[in-house]
Amino acid sequence: MEQTVTAFKAYDVRGRVPEELNEDIAYQIGLAYAQVLKPGKVAVGYDIRQTSPGLARTVSQGLLDAGVDVFDIGMCGTEEIYFSTFHYELDGGIMVTASHNPIEFNGMKFVRANARPLSADTGLNDIRDLVARGGLTAGNHPGALQPLDFRGDYINHLLGYVDVDRLKPLKIVVDPGNGGAGLVIDALESRLPFEFIKIRHEPDGTFPNGVPNPLLEENRHATIEAVKEHGADFGVSWDGDFDRCFLVDADGQFIEGYYLVGLLAEAFLQKHPGARIVHDVRLTWNTIDVVRQHGGEPIESKTGHAFIKDRMRKEDAVYGGEMSGHHYFRDFAYCDSGMIPWLLIAERVSRGGKPLGDMVRERIAAFPCSGEINFRVKDTREAIATLKTRYVNDALRCDETDGVSLEFEQYRFNLRGSNTEPLLRLNVESRGAPALMKQKTEELSEIIRSEC
Numbered sequence: 001m002e003q004t005v006t007a008f009k010a011y012d013v014r015g016r017v018p019e020e021l022n023e024d025i026a027y028q029i030g031l032a033y034a035q036v037l038k039p040g041k042v043a044v045g046y047d048i049r050q051t052s053p054g055l056a057r058t059v060s061q062g063l064l065d066a067g068v069d070v071f072d073i074g075m076c077g078t079e080e081i082y083f084s085t086f087h088y089e090l091d092g093g094i095m096v097t098a099s100h101n102p103i104e105f106n107g108m109k110f111v112r113a114n115a116r117p118l119s120a121d122t123g124l125n126d127i128r129d130l131v132a133r134g135g136l137t138a139g140n141h142p143g144a145l146q147p148l149d150f151r152g153d154y155i156n157h158l159l160g161y162v163d164v165d166r167l168k169p170l171k172i173v174v175d176p177g178n179g180g181a182g183l184v185i186d187a188l189e190s191r192l193p194f195e196f197i198k199i200r201h202e203p204d205g206t207f208p209n210g211v212p213n214p215l216l217e218e219n220r221h222a223t224i225e226a227v228k229e230h231g232a233d234f235g236v237s238w239d240g241d242f243d244r245c246f247l248v249d250a251d252g253q254f255i256e257g258y259y260l261v262g263l264l265a266e267a268f269l270q271k272h273p274g275a276r277i278v279h280d281v282r283l284t285w286n287t288i289d290v291v292r293q294h295g296g297e298p299i300e301s302k303t304g305h306a307f308i309k310d311r312m313r314k315e316d317a318v319y320g321g322e323m324s325g326h327h328y329f330r331d332f333a334y335c336d337s338g339m340i341p342w343l344l345i346a347e348r349v350s351r352g353g354k355p356l357g358d359m360v361r362e363r364i365a366a367f368p369c370s371g372e373i374n375f376r377v378k379d380t381r382e383a384i385a386t387l388k389t390r391y392v393n394d395a396l397r398c399d400e401t402d403g404v405s406l407e408f409e410q411y412r413f414n415l416r417g418s419n420t421e422p423l424l425r426l427n428v429e430s431r432g433a434p435a436l437m438k439q440k441t442e443e444l445s446e447i448i449r450s451e452c
Helices: 023-037 052-065 078-087 124-133 151-159 181-189 221-230 257-271 285-293 305-315 340-352 356-366 380-394 434-451
Strands: 013-016 041-046 069-075 092-096 105-112 145-147 171-175 195-198 234-238 245-249 276-280 297-301 319-321 327-329 373-375 397-399 404-407 411-417 424-430
Touching (some): 023 092, 023 124, 052 069, 052 105, 069 078, 078 092, 151 340, 245 356, 257 276, 257 319, 257 340, 257 356, 276 285, 276 305, 285 356, 297 305, 305 327, 327 340, 380 404, 380 411
Parallel strands (some): 041 069, 041 092
Antiparallel strands (some): 092 105, 319 327, 411 424
């Protein structure tokens, strides 16, 4: 009997439990994943949410009943599913997580062999259609379930990105927000010279301090106050499945993800001269300037992990970054990690003799930005067309790689519709002119509010 499956999105599964996602649907997803991809071995893990172990158990059972061998990695982060899939040469991976969504939600992220993303265009819609149609049944030869002790190899891989012997005994505030990142920090601690100030450290799916999402300003206060109180060199916070990390400098200033892309690009170009760096289109001038200064080649991509990963593979790019806090690494099978970025920043602070805040302030002064501003509009395409018509005749460059980007002599802006929500997103930046950036941000915002 056909059923409605509203939890399937463009890149993953996300929905309210149990209305949109429950253990029955999870079991059907396991069967359907096996039918579409025909894998032999699949890694399965789950985040800290209270509903995650049950969903992981039943999606695993669906795989097993379809004849797939399941490698159970237990409570983990999304990047640990990526790692297990590519490192142990498995045929796929399923992570049960709703990342930073509200407590009543859960979801799943999927990869194929080599940790390649599974999205609507590459099989996820086929899985959705099979689940919606119903009637999936078990095979005749069940697969085997076995635990996979992956974390030692994963920790060794993380430490391969930095020269541990040259790291200084920095003091670092670490704030998992009661998500899963604390498990990795504890495993790293004995291998690093850092003093970790741990706050909201224990994994807790009841979210006693709110859903871990450092993009929300109210969620940053604890990290900021701990950095100031302890005189830390910097602070790091993560979302629940820790595929994104966010930094606070020694003065307690939150660092926009845009500027972190530039810092990481520079770090990689020092290790890989002349390399290609992929970046998204929302904010670009700082990244392009840094990459060219250090002899690299900047490559523009549509926003979104599937697009970034695909472009990185095509270009053999060593690193890719998005202002949203996702950072991608060639040696990590082109996947995103929330652990590798802060390790590289710690190495830069250790070796450069300059505080993180000083590095960032120089770039902010050169290319001030608005940060991303979201608007609810009737029609995102119509809103983009309205702004394009009004500004395009005066623009030096118009690019429609993702939404519309219009560049002028001293400022630029990008307008795009969200890939996952009914929102219009605006980003504005200028060349060393914060007053102009603010003026244009207010001007564009007023037009969107009044006309769109």
